[in-house]
Amino acid sequence: MTADGDRALTRGHFDHVVRATTRWSDNDMYGHLNNAVYYELFDSAINGWLITGAGVDVMALPELGVVAESGCRFFRELEYPHALDVGVRVERLGRSSITYALGLFAADAEEVAALGHWVHVYIDRTSRSSVPIPAAVRELLERAVEDRG
Template sequence: MTADADRNLTRDHFDHVVRVTTRWSDNDMYGHLNNAVYYELFDSAINGWLVTGAEFDVMASPELGVVAESGCRFFRELEYPRPLDVAVRVERLGRSSITYSLGLFDAQSAELAALGHWVHVYIDRDSRASVPMPATVRELLEQAVAAR
């Protein structure tokens, strides 16, 4: 996609959307959300979806989903106090990896504020070797892709 096309993404282009609220401490010295907060929101939206949707126990599972790659393009500022929508889309399902696209929206606007890119790779908790993603995770994400 081009940058212009990316800016036109809406919540409907994503598989899962969660509403969050910003906190006072999320603002930086310039009065808008600190860039690191965007990544925290993305991480929470993905893992919350996997924990609730796939009933994936991240603390006890023999597999760990680790972030192998991430990035974010910022289109407009967000600030406290604001409810936000964090949207998650499965872009690619591999044997042991998932590539996500993430949208961040002001809950009061249809305009995309930021577009994130995130890659999870599943590894064995002990050996740290790459392993296939857990079956419950794959099932949830395949259902999301099929529902489009």
């Protein structure tokens, strides 16, 4: 998408949306969420979806989903004490990697406040070599893409 198109994203553009709450310690000295908090919210939304949606224990899988790339574009300030919604969308599903788009929304707003991207690459827990995406994870993400039509 273009920068203008990114700003037009709504919750409806995402495959999975989860509610998150902010904490007092999430604010920085300027009174808005610290940039690192955005990444924590993205990580929690992705892994929570994989755990509950695919029914896997990501800590017990023989494969590890490691973050190979991440980034975030900030459009609007967010702050404590407000609930937020985090949207997760599968952008690309490869053999061993997944690219996600992540939208962060104030709970009472339709406009995206931040747009992140995240690339998980699956590796063998022991050898650290690239491996295919675990079957249960792939099934969940393929269903999400199919449901989007």
